[in-house]
Structure formats: C-alpha cells, structure tokens
Amino acid sequence: AILKNDMGGPNMGNPLTAKNFIDWASKNYPATNNMFVFWNHGGGMDRSRGVCWDDTDNGDHLSEVEQLDVLEYGKRCLGKKWGIVGYDACLMACGELHYQLRNIADYMVASQENEPGSGWDYKFLGVLKEDPKMTSEKLANLIASYYATYYGKNRTTETISVANLSKVDDFANALNDFCIEAMRVTDGSIYKTLAAPLPMFGQNVSKDLTALMNNIVTGK
Numbered sequence: 106a107i108l109k110n111d112m113g114g115p116n117m118g119n120p121l122t123a124k125n126f127i128d129w130a131s132k133n134y135p136a137t138n139n140m141f142v143f144w145n146h147g148g149g150m151d152r153s154r155g156v157c158w159d160d161t162d163n164g165d166h167l168s169e170v171e172q173l174d175v176l177e178y179g180k181r182c183l184g185k186k187w188g189i190v191g192y193d194a195c196l197m198a199c200g201e202l203h204y205q206l207r208n209i210a211d212y213m214v215a216s217q218e219n220e221p222g223s224g225w226d227y228k229f230l231g232v233l234k235e236d237p238k239m240t241s242e243k244l245a246n247l248i249a250s251y252y253a254t255y256y257g258k259n260r261t262t263e264t265i266s267v268a269n270l271s272k273v274d275d276f277a278n279a280l281n282d283f284c285i286e287a288m289r290v291t292d293g294s295i296y297k298t299l300a301a302p303l304p305m306f307g308q309n310v311s312k313d314l315t316a317l318m319n320n321i322v323t324g325k
Contacts, residue, residue, distance in 0.1 A: 116143065117157045118165030123175040131182050138241055140189040141210075142180060143172065144224065147194025147308050150201045156194045169205060176209045186210055188241030191248065195219040196307045198266045200276070200314060207273040212245040216311070218264040218306050226255035242269075264306075280314075296321065 115122040127141075150169055154258055159181030167175070176318040180186060187210035192198070198215035229251040233244060245267045256263040287296065299320040303312045 113293075114161065116159050116162040116165055118159040118162060118167055120167065120171045120175050120178075123167070125176050125178045127175070131179075132224070136313075138188040138244075139179075140191060140241070140244070141176060141187050142191040143167070143192055147192055147197045147220075149196040150199050154196075154310075156192060156197060161266075162221055169202065172202075173205055173209070173245075176206065176235050180209055183208050188212065189214060189245050189248075191215065193220070193225045198264070198268070199311060200280070200290055201267050202275050203270060203273050207270045210270055213268045214248050214265060215268075216264050217263060217266060217311075221256065221263065223255075226251040229271050240250055263317040 115218045143156045145157040153164045155168040158164055174192060176187060189212045190206055192212040192215035195216060196219060198217040203213060229247045232247060233239065249265045249267050252265045252312065300312055300317050305312055305315050
C-alpha cells in the first residue's frame with residue numbers, strides 16, 4: 106500500500122510521534138510480519154547520540170532508551186516481536202544496540218560506518234511486493250544485498266550488516282567472560298595498545314570489536 110496521508114510536521118525526536126505512527130499503521134495496515142525502520146542521522150550509542158535528529162525541533166533526537174521504549178510499545182501493540190528493526194542511519198550497528206533489542210526483534214539491519222546521504226536503496230520494496238510472505242530473514246538479507254549493490258559499483262567504504270538477534274545472548278556471555286578474565290590478568294594497557302592502530306568508524310565514534318579480538322589472538 107502507498108501511504109498518502111499528510112502527517113504534518115511532528116517532532117521526530119519525540120517517542121510519542123513514533124508511537125502514534127505505530128498505532129495508526131497497525132490499525133490501517135495490519136500485517137503478519139512487521140518491520141520498523143529508523144531513518145535519519147545516527148550517532149551510535151550514547152545519551153548525546155542516538156538517531157532521528159529533528160532539525161526543526163532544536164535537534165531533539167531518540168536516545169537508545171527512547172528507541173527501546175518505542176519498540177517495546179510496538180511489540181505490545183502487535184502482540185509479538187518485530188520481524189526486523191532497521192536503521193537507515195549512520196553508525197548504528199553496534200553491539201550494545203544489538204543486545205538492547207535482542208528480545209524486541211528477530212533481526213536488525215544497520216551500518217557500522219557512516220551511510221551516504223542517499224541511504225538505503227528502497228527498490229527492495231518491489232521484491233517484497235511480489236513476495237509479501239517472505240520471511241524476515243530473507244527480507245533482511247535482501248535489504249543488505251540491495252544496499253551493497255547500490256554502493257558497490259562506485260564506492261568502497263560503505264558497510265551494512267544483518268544480525269540474527271537470537272544469537273546475541275551467546276555473544277554477550279562470551280564477551281563478558283573475556284572481559285572478566287582480561288581484568289583479572291592485566292591492567293588493560295595491552296588492549297589499549299592493540300586497539301590503538303585500528304581505524305575508527307565515523308568521526309572517532311567507535312572501533313571494530315572483531316578487529317580488536319583478531320589483534321588480541323595474534324598479538325599484533
């Protein structure tokens with residue numbers, strides 16, 4: 106369905122705006138599987154960061170706490186998990202956010218790096234229209250495939266990832282075990298040394314955990 110209703114100019118950094126939209130969409134366009142996409146600027150995990158800045162409302166935005174509030178509200182309204190939570194925004198594919206959403210959605214699609222201004226390639230919606238019963242896993246991978254194809258021709262720095270959130274508890278437990286052992290045997294300086302040469306995502310926002318772990322394993 107094509108939405109033609111004019112919603113006016115609400116504050117996109119106010120959780121109530123998103124909740125009102127969920128109410129309206131779930132009532133007027135009920136579906137078996139549901140996806141929620143945050144679209145706008147993103148800044149990772151921090152109270153001063155988040156997603157969905159509203160330039161016409163003094164830079165208000167949705168913090169990670171507010172994002173969780175919105176998505177939990179949607180889960181209650183729908184009576185089930187979101188099939189996909191997507192972030193068409195920069196720097197949102199971080200482990201903390203995956204962990205926060207592990208009981209809210211089945212899959213998360215987001216970029217570790219800054220996104221180009223054009224964002225996602227929404228032509229994937231044409232494929233969804235032809236196959237409306239596709240699984241959330243298939244749709245999540247389709248979104249990533251379209252994104253990679255769209256930017257892969259002329260650019261090399263873009264990233265996109267699909268996370269199966271059912272695996273996040275295992276990841277978190279493993280990371281917690283590592284951190285406990287690391288703090289037991291060292292003051293942490295060796296890990297700072299191994300992290301120092303790693304490139305940063307965005308403008309000094311974060312570093313890649315997998316790359317750090319590879320450096321720890323190899324001692325480089």
